[in-house]
Amino acid sequence: MSDKLNKTIQRFQSKIDSGSFYEAHQTLRTITNRYVKSKQYKEARDLLYQGSSILIKNKEFASASDLINYLIQIYEEEKISVTDKDSKFKLIELISNLPNNDPSLNDLAKTSINWSIKSSECSKFGDNDLHHLFGTKMLRSLQDETDSEKKLNKFAIAELHLVLGTFESIPVYVNFLVDAAKANPSIDSGIFLSRAIINYSYLKNIKFVKEAQFVFLKNIIFESESIKDEIMYSQDQPILNFLQLLTLILQKESATNSQKFLKLYDHYKNLLKKNEISSSIEYLGNLYFNLNISSSGQQNNMLANFMSGLLK
Template identity: 25%
Template sequence: MAGVQRVLSKCQRCVDDGNFYEAHQMYRTLYFRYMNQKKYTEAVDLLYNGSLTLLKHNQYSSGADLAMLLIEVLKTSFSPVTEDTIDKIVDLFKNMHIDCPERQPFMAAAVFWSTGAGNQKKSGHPVLHQKFAIIFWQEKNYLQARYHFLHSSDGQTFSTMLIEFNIVKGYPSEVDLFLAQAVLQYLCLQNKDTAQSLFKCYTRDHPDVNDGPPFLFPLLNFLWFLLLALDGGKLPVFTVLCEKYETSINRDPLYKEYLDRIGQLFFGLPPRNNNQPGFLGNILQSLLEGQGQESGGADGHSSNRQSTGKTTHSMAAVELD
C-alpha cells in the first residue's frame, strides 16, 4: 500500500511539473498491478482519477486511454451498472474534447459494457443513454441527442429537447413530424410508456400546438388515437385509424414501415408477405384471414399464420438498432 501511495505521489508531481507522458505511464503501471491482484474497485478508482486529471490538463489522448482501460476493468470484473459507475463514465466523456478521436469509441464501449452488466436492454442501459443524450443536447448536437434519448426512458426531457430542435432547425409545418417520428420509433422499440410521456409533454409544451385533443394537426390526432388503441390491441381499430389518416401517414415513407412493425408488436399483424400490395394491403389481408379463421377453427389460424412468411424490414436501422 505504501508503494502505491509513493507512485501516486510521484504521478501528481509529474502532473504538476507538466510531465504528462511519465504520469500516464505510471498510471498504467499501477493499473496492471491492481489487475494482477484482482483489485478491480481500486483499479476503477485509479483509472477514473488518472483519466480525469489528464483530461482536465488537455491530455485527451492519454486521458482517453485510461478511460478505455476503465471500461475494460468493468467488463473483466462483470461489474453491474450502478449510479456511481454511470456518473464516472459520463464525467469522463464530458471532459473529453468534442473533437477527441477516442471520444466516440469510449462512448460505444461504455454502452456495449452496459448491455451485458445485468441490463436487459440490448441497446444499452437507458440511464446511460439519457446522460449521453443530455451532454449532446448541451453541445447542440441534436441528432446524437435524439438517438440516445430514443434509447432512454426519459420522455419529458426528450420532449423539451425535441421542441427546441424543431424551433431551431425545423419549419413550422414540421411541428407534428418531429413528434410523430419519435413516438413511432419508441413504439417500434416496444417502449410504450415513454412514447406516451413524450406525446403528452410535447403537445402540452410546444408553443405552436393548440390545447388538445383534438389537435389542429391531423397527424397528432392519429398519434393520440393510436396510443389509446394500444391497450386494446384490436386489429380492426388499428386498420380504421390507418385508413382514416392515410394522407397524413403518407407524408413520410418511413411511417408505413414503422406502423407495419407496430401492427405486428401490438395488434397481432403478421409480417408482410412480398406478394401483398403494401402496408394497408397487409392489414386488410390479415383481417380477411381472421374472418376465415373464425369459421375454420384453431387449425386454420395456425396454417394461415405460417403462410405469411418472415420478411424482414430495414426500418431505419441506424436509428432503431
C-alpha cells in the same frame, strides 16, 4: 486508498504540474498494468479513476479517455456488474466531465454499453443511465456542429441513446424536436413529434410515448398543464392529430383497438405515405395487433433496423 497508491498519485500529479503529460500518462498505465497482472483490481481501478480525474482537470482529454477505456476493461475482467453503483457512477462522473464534442465519446459509448449488457440484470439494450448520459452529451454537441451531414449523423446516434435512456431523457430529446418544429413553422409539427412517438412505440414503452406527446404539445402550442388527457386537434396539422389518436389506440392491445387502428390508418394512409412514415406505422400495426397491412406485402423488422449499428 493505501499509502503506496497515494504516493503514486502524488508523483503523477507532480509530473502533470511540470507539464510532462505524456510521461505521466504512460507511467500510470505501466503501474496499472502491474496491478492488473497481479489481480490487484481495486488498486488498478482507484489509480485509473484518480488519474483520469486529474487529466480531465488539466484538459488532457485524449489521455483521460484512454484511461477511462482501460477502467472499463478492468470492470469486464473483474466481472463487475453495472449494478455495482459505485463503479457505475464513477464511470458516469468521468465521462460527464469530458467535453460534449470529445471524439472519444462514440467509442466510450460502445465500450461502456457493451459492458453493461453483460450484466444479467440489465436489458438487452444496455444500461439506461449510460444511454441518457451519452445521448445528452451528443445532442448538446450539435450546437457546435456546422456541417449539416455530420450534424444529421450525430443526431441519429444521440436520438437512439436518448430513446433507450431514462424518463429524464424525454424532455432532453423532445425539446430538441420542439425547437426544430418551431424553426420550421410551415411544416406540420407532427412530423417532428412522430420521431419520438414511433421510436418509443417500437420499444412498447407507452408511458414514454404519452410523456413525449405531453412535453411536445405543452411546449410547442398549448403551454398548459391541462392537456395531459385531452386530444388537441389542429386543423392545419393533421399528422399531429393522427399521432394523438394513435397514442390512445396503442395503449390497449385488443381486438377493438385493432379495428380502430385499421380505420385510423386507412383514413390517414395517403398523408402518411406522403410524409414517408407509412412503413413505420404499418410495422406498429403488426407489432401491437398482428396486422399485415404493408403495401409491399412484406413486414420489415423496423425494430431491428432501429437498433442496428449502435454497438458495432
